Amino acid sequence: MPVGWANQDKTAIVGIGATDYYVRGKSWPRTINDMAGEAILKACEDAGISIKDIDGFAYYSTAGAGYLDKFDTASLMETLGMPNISFSATLTSGGGGCPGAIGLATAGLMNEDCKYVVTLMALQQLPQHRLGVVFGAAAPSAENSFLQPSGLVGPGHLMSMLTRRHMHLYGTTQDAFGEIVMATRANTHNRPKAVRKAPLTKEEYDHSVMLADPLRRLDFCLETDGAVAVITTTMDRAKDCRHKPAVVHACAHGGQREWGRAFAWMGMPDPHFASSGHKFTADRIWAQSGLSAKDMDVALIYDHFSPMVLMQLEDYGFCEKGEGGDYVLSGKIRYDAATQGGVNGGVPVNTHGGNLNEAYIIGMTHIVEGVEQVRGTAINQVKDAEFALVSGGPASLPVSSLILRSA
């Protein structure tokens, strides 16, 4: 694998904007475009630029807004009044590409197609369009006819299948999943916008309803309505923006065939089956940067389901493969507010509370937290944070990841 990256430290995230986070279905009668517009306009304000300066869009999730609506650049121009657009592109598949979209933005910027690029997600679930059953609601395609008849109809069912294999191979326990939920819940008590703020006890976790054994309701992420947008630009322009740039130090998307369609397929051989599918992308960002997991000051790990945090910790090398349970249970993902650092030699994970506790906007909240950490303005600030890792959702390829660096 080639070492280094020609575009290292050439671009930066300069603007972040978000709506309130609503419990699923509670954002109505706002429309999804209303929320998307608010996020974009707030990101422009945060960057100190005009909406008229935006000339690029780098989406992920196949430009999906949630999994049921679609973004369209022409409609956004019509709504928000950007005079012209010279870059409009998306990564394919779903939430796995979230931080990878910043690499796509970088591609557009480095190709001199555009100057200020928006990456965006908006999510709104109306009662008739529930995300969690999106697989089950669709008539099965010829491909999906090999999956859906088994009653694997929700993402939680699918993720449980991988989790069970991990427990079998490595002796991983549900206690470790509980620790992931509790450790990240402990980071939301002081966050005004977080959906779940009350501290969580092990007893409460153990009594959480079993939805797809071995996973309980509290192992599933929140279902949130809302929108988040970020703006990426070149480093020379970033210096003129309002805040300290969050420098794009490494960014990669992709994956290997052994993971492929992942839990939409279930054909992954060991050890890929009981993994997050991130090993290939992890190796790429470490090769791009010359860094490793231990160099990260904070890790914003996509947490649609708690065991996927554990499997990403393994794939990114925070611990050895199979040792995620012990790593987590030794307290190493916790954030210690007193020292503004990690616990027991670990790297704090999801200082914003993540998808499990703060809000689920398909990965964008993890980018926002990464930006705030390297700016030095995070609510749960890691002292002198220089490097923040941001990962996308373990799912069908591409998955992706990003290292942000303080300027």
Next chain:
Amino acid sequence: MSEPIKYGPAKLLPGDQIRISTNPDTEPFWLAAKEHRLTACQCAACGHFRMPPTAYCPECSSTEKNWPTLPGTATVFSYVVCNRNPKDGEPYIYVPVVVDIDGAPGARLNANVTGCNAEDVHIGMKVTVEWTEIQDGWVLPNFRKL
């Protein structure tokens, strides 16, 4: 850690609520299932198995396919215990399994398993195919504990 849950018998999802669709690449699998014959898509050029069936062999790019008759047995690779019928949300104990198909190395199927209590399903458990009639005259391979 909390105590393991006692679920009771693992049931198959009712066939009358299950639909499939086919395409020219996958239809031979389902036609064989109608005859209660478990097969998997095998490359006729290099012998590599692939499931679901696709147009090309990912190993050698051949489009030629074999549909061998397999023993009909399999091994549980992983499983999930589910407790609600996806159709109506009512309590219903079923166990989706991913199985390695005997005689077709690398090929897997996703199905339900029956013939034991849900809490007794385990990885490595040997199973044999059990045919379930579903909508539109198609037949679905499920599995029973051996």
